[in-house]
Amino acid sequence: MTTAVANPRTGGSGGRTAVAAAGRQVVKAYGSGDTRVVALDRVDVDIAAGAFTAIMGPSGSGKSTLMHCLAGLDSVTSGQIRIGDQEITSLKDKKLTRLRRDRIGFIFQAFNLLPTLNAVENITLPMDIAGRKVDQRWLDQVVETVGLSGRLKHRPNQLSGGQQQRVAVARALAARPEIIFGDEPTGNLDSRAGAEVLGFLRRSVDELGQTIVMVTHDPVAASYADRVLYLADGRIVDEMLRPSAEAVLDRMKSFDTFGRVS
Template sequence: MAVAARATGLSKVYGQGDTRVTALDAVSVEFRRAEFTAIMGPSGSGKSTLMHCMAGLDTISSGSTRIGDTELGSLNDKSLTRLRRDKIGFVFQAFNLLPTLTALENITLPMDIAGRKPDPAWLDMVVSTVGLSGRLSHRPSQLSGGQQQRVAVARALTAKPEIIFADEPTGNLDSRSGAELLGFLRESVQALQQTIVMVTHDPVAASYADRVVFLADGRIVDEMREPTADAVLDRMKAFDAKGRTS
């Protein structure tokens, strides 16, 4: 399969001297198109830093990051902003919806700002996939937390991005709403051929992915395909045990 995003020898260092911290240490990883990847690891392992660097939200210290064939380091600020707007979708733990806009207006807002019209057929398919057909005229205050997060997912999908980065997207949801959202993400990969990279600490959430990449101390230390919640939990317990004995 084609590669939607790639990091090669990616390092991220914060501070200098005694305060120097290496958040990512020569990480090389690929995320393939139409695949759902979960990124997991202990607290402080570099999960969110990896996602932010690959999405162009944070600068890198060395190495390279690409979205499709585009090298992010070669772009000026204006070009990078345009690439994030046109090629990347974001879903964060906070829903980031505007309270005065309806669900539909929140979904199409990024495209409205860019001066583009959404593809009506694609928009209908996205709205149907995330189960919002009967809620488009509602404002965020009239929606449950799970419905608000679905609006955020639909907003990310509507512009047909090459890749969606999701940072703990179920963190503010109850277990039922979280399961629904993960089901929608899974469906968007299968039905809409979307590419998703999700940072999570939850083995159940990771079990919805095609593949799990494990980080520890800023390095990729393992990978698992066709994960189950139990298998992911066992792998995480092994990391914890190794950390306590090292």
């Protein structure tokens, strides 16, 4: 399996970079016989390390399914998934759970913050559960990057939606995962708060060296990425480097809006 790919941050012309996650001939199907639905149809994909990748496509294209399979949140029907040099499709549940805990970060539409904990307690909770010592210097850098320095003692009900999602971003970053997956991470935010969170994700790539994969339907959100992958009918049909919102929107207009499984 590929261990290096063209660097999307340099438009593919600035050498090669490591692969943070990869899929080979990935098939994900639901049901059988006449009711069988293919969500992913022999997908090959490499996710560059240290870059921001967006996954787009019409409803039913398989974009969320692809992210869930790459992240080890869903099993594949056939094919291989790797995180770094680790093949994960054959891992038993316990080892897969440990891998997700130790090497992968997640950001979802729902902030998933515990209401009884303040911001910093929510940020460090996964490490506390895992019994891992918090790297205070890194935590301070993450908090500064996402602009939460003055809000660490606030509980979720004392924070705006945008601030709560920043806590969720900081929580994902704080454990220094190899890769972060975001499923419509700004879907519940207004445009201003969404732009703030996307800006922090962009900074985490540029300044902290993070690898981010984000599923989105929003051309503006996709324009923050280094590379956009387009799915249709369970297959990757196109990609765009250094996207603009206008270029992404034009490309999306060419897709059939009726797909199969999101």
